[in-house]
Amino acid sequence: MENKSIFDLETVYLDDDNNAVVMLDQTLVPNEIKYLNLTTQPEIWEAIYELRVRGAPAIGITAGYGAYLGVKPSTAGDFDTFYTEFKVVKEYLASARPTAVNLFWALDKMESCLLKNKTKSISEIKAALHKQAEEIKAEDIRTNKAIGEYGLSLIQPNTGVLTHCNAGSLATGKYGTATAPMYLGQERGYNLKVFADETRPLLQGARLTTFELAAAGIVVTLICDNMAATVMKKGWIQAVFVGCDRVAANGDTANKIGTAGVAILAHEYGIPFYVCAPTSTIDMNTPSGDQIEIEQRKPEEIYKKWYVKPMAPEQGVKFFNPAFDVTDAKFITGIITEFGIARPPFTQTLPQIFEKKRSSEEN
Numbered sequence: 001m002e003n004k005s006i007f008d009l010e011t012v013y014l015d016d017d018n019n020a021v022v023m024l025d026q027t028l029v030p031n032e033i034k035y036l037n038l039t040t041q042p043e044i045w046e047a048i049y050e051l052r053v054r055g056a057p058a059i060g061i062t063a064g065y066g067a068y069l070g071v072k073p074s075t076a077g078d079f080d081t082f083y084t085e086f087k088v089v090k091e092y093l094a095s096a097r098p099t100a101v102n103l104f105w106a107l108d109k110m111e112s113c114l115l116k117n118k119t120k121s122i123s124e125i126k127a128a129l130h131k132q133a134e135e136i137k138a139e140d141i142r143t144n145k146a147i148g149e150y151g152l153s154l155i156q157p158n159t160g161v162l163t164h165c166n167a168g169s170l171a172t173g174k175y176g177t178a179t180a181p182m183y184l185g186q187e188r189g190y191n192l193k194v195f196a197d198e199t200r201p202l203l204q205g206a207r208l209t210t211f212e213l214a215a216a217g218i219v220v221t222l223i224c225d226n227m228a229a230t231v232m233k234k235g236w237i238q239a240v241f242v243g244c245d246r247v248a249a250n251g252d253t254a255n256k257i258g259t260a261g262v263a264i265l266a267h268e269y270g271i272p273f274y275v276c277a278p279t280s281t282i283d284m285n286t287p288s289g290d291q292i293e294i295e296q297r298k299p300e301e302i303y304k305k306w307y308v309k310p311m312a313p314e315q316g317v318k319f320f321n322p323a324f325d326v327t328d329a330k331f332i333t334g335i336i337t338e339f340g341i342a343r344p345p346f347t348q349t350l351p352q353i354f355e356k357k358r359s360s361e362e363n
Ligand code: MRU
Pocket: 051, 054, 055, 056, 057, 100, 164, 165, 166, 167, 168, 171, 172, 176, 177, 178, 204, 242, 243, 244, 245, 255, 256, 257, 323
């Protein structure tokens, strides 16, 4: 994977010398490649809220860096004051977006790190937070490589796969989750044909997935969201791989709006539907999809954002713009994690995945 130019485009990284989170502004891709240097908490919050950085794992990585930078300038002289300052930063960053659990997971990891080091000096705690933030990104990259291997084991060469939104390198530390098997397949001569849903209203599939797959030399065909049934019926799709923002303990999965419809279509056409889920995106504290908060976004994104003129009357029309939907577990063939593939019943197999994770951490 290392030689592909797309991987030279870092999604997000820390410039510690300049106290900045540096990120590719994904709202401009594919037309412009521009990096932002964000040094203030409101700038980092805004970047997450406006999807300059987006995708559950990349949001988590950004939050880790943001939390570290938020307390780095602290002049607190004792642990309690420092901890109080940290909690303000944590709460602020956590309010940027509600659905992707990685945001909260990363912030909790930072808090655990801080508490684990509470007997140390403030400067030592800051150093530990720096290390933890970098580890969140490094862990994500290792995770995606493992998901790539497990995912590729489920498909054959010369087949077609469909994906929704962007669960790619740009959504993660590197390699992506749903795209990791595609990149690995490309390396191993699988000759996969990828179909990318455009993913209205923010077009992550059109703007980001096609951009990064094409840059890696993968054959990618862009389709509108309402064309998935057509390509499935034609027999062009042998598997669906999608990412996720939060997987509940029963396997119900929140992902970009439109995913649930794709899953239902795949079920109808007998096509396996796989959710690629780092364990950081699996929330065993949420029993089912009913408890997942779904982000509601501005109406303008539906009818105005990408158009020269509004594509709906601005008066007398109501708008509904949920950013995510929940795919019922019954439509999911498998949940691919870095510790293996969970199959239904997920209430039994997801705990087994976490058991594997625990024992790997002990060894
Ligand atoms: O609103 P976005 O662009 O952050 O939504 C992204 C998705 O829904 C992705 O599929 C998900 O976060 C997984 S990214 C590996």
